[in-house]
Amino acid sequence: MIEALDLWFSYGDRDVLKGVNFRAKKGEVTVLMGRNGAGKTTLLLHLNGLLKPKKGKLIVEGKKIRYTKSDLKWLRRKVAFVFQNPDDQIIAPGVYQEVAFGPVNLRMGNVEEIVKNSLKAVGLEGYENRLCSTLSGGEKKRLAIASALAMNPDYIVMDEPTAGVDAEGFNSTVEIVEKLKEEKGVIVSTHDLDFARAVGDKFVFMDGGKIVYEGDSIDYELARKCGIRTFFSGELVVVSHDGTIPDGDFDFIAAMGVKAKKRVEKEGINLDIASATLERSILRALEGHSVLLVCSAEMLHVVKREVSKFPVNVKFLASLESYEEKAIEVKDGSKNSLL
Numbered sequence: 001m002i003e004a005l006d007l008w009f010s011y012g013d014r015d016v017l018k019g020v021n022f023r024a025k026k027g028e029v030t031v032l033m034g035r036n037g038a039g040k041t042t043l044l045l046h047l048n049g050l051l052k053p054k055k056g057k058l059i060v061e062g063k064k065i066r067y068t069k070s071d072l073k074w075l076r077r078k079v080a081f082v083f084q085n086p087d088d089q090i091i092a093p094g095v096y097q098e099v100a101f102g103p104v105n106l107r108m109g110n111v112e113e114i115v116k117n118s119l120k121a122v123g124l125e126g127y128e129n130r131l132c133s134t135l136s137g138g139e140k141k142r143l144a145i146a147s148a149l150a151m152n153p154d155y156i157v158m159d160e161p162t163a164g165v166d167a168e169g170f171n172s173t174v175e176i177v178e179k180l181k182e183e184k185g186v187i188v189s190t191h192d193l194d195f196a197r198a199v200g201d202k203f204v205f206m207d208g209g210k211i212v213y214e215g216d217s218i219d220y221e222l223a224r225k226c227g228i229r230t231f232f233s234g235e236l237v238v239v240s241h242d243g244t245i246p247d248g249d250f251d252f253i254a255a256m257g258v259k260a261k262k263r264v265e266k267e268g269i270n271l272d273i274a275s276a277t278l279e280r281s282i283l284r285a286l287e288g289h290s291v292l293l294v295c296s297a298e299m300l301h302v303v304k305r306e307v308s309k310f311p312v313n314v315k316f317l318a319s320l321e322s323y324e325e326k327a328i329e330v331k332d333g334s335k336n337s338l339l
């Protein structure tokens, strides 16, 4: 396991990491997300000792890193780093030399075989004799991964591996990461929600130099608050049955709960969605429609909980807090009867 404990770091006098606690395990893909400047790259650079924290500890496989020459050598063997921009990483003129650089330095045997296998793992077999400068951007990104793999690390850290890659490159990066996690721990930072969803086992959000979320799934509502780009989608406007129903050009109108249904009936509003209301409202919004959901007040918290699981834009016109007391009365497990 890689553990960063109460990590602080500043560039000059500006704190960029402010007490970060971060964990990543073998056999898992840990996805780091957050707005530009949140501190993701800075945190990742700590994980293999490219940056030294001002305060806090880095513990890898139970060993506390002391930042001595020998510790850093050990750490960089354990944890490989793949830069966002491959030009920051690629140092050799030729592909073979580039991938062989690490294994030769580490005096690993059978370098030719290692280079061949590493290139194969990223779909660049037969590229040995190419000049690095003649590779496309996507190919360079895969070459950078091959160079990291060649050192056979236990963990591989990748900063935005899918930035600037096409659909094929995306699929191949997903495949590479999926394969890697069978034996290693993978830590990626990304703004690519498709990628995060495709590979992520653990999701960590950073904001303002702090970890603000850690979980097994993406909390989309929080994601948006943290400036994480979610899909372009329509909008779900939720209003309480006793609130003011907005005038708007909605594609679909739905009502959830008896009180809400009574309210729309009273207003003479025709419903477009009459059953499986919440699911279908979310689905329509995901498809890009604008949806108005009139909801019985005591169900608002259920709506809030469920919509946070989907990448859908939601606007609550009623204050949820004012319904919190009522919400407490609705116990878990009553969800189905409510919906």
Ligand SMILES: Nc1ncnc2c1ncn2[C@@H]1O[C@H](COP(=O)(O)OP(=O)(O)OP(=O)(O)O)[C@@H](O)[C@H]1O
Binding pocket: 011, 012, 016, 034, 035, 036, 037, 038, 039, 040, 041, 042, 043
């Ligand atoms: N070498 C540096 N010198 C001074 N400030 C830096 C340096 N590197 C990063 N910063 C600043 O530290 C903050 C965090 O940067 P970092 O690169 O870690 O963010 P990030 O979350 O990776 O952002 P992005 O999503 O844009 O890659 C930013 O405000 C950035 O300007």
Ligand SMILES: [Mg+2]
Binding pocket: 040, 041, 042, 159, 189
């Ligand atoms: Mg970054």
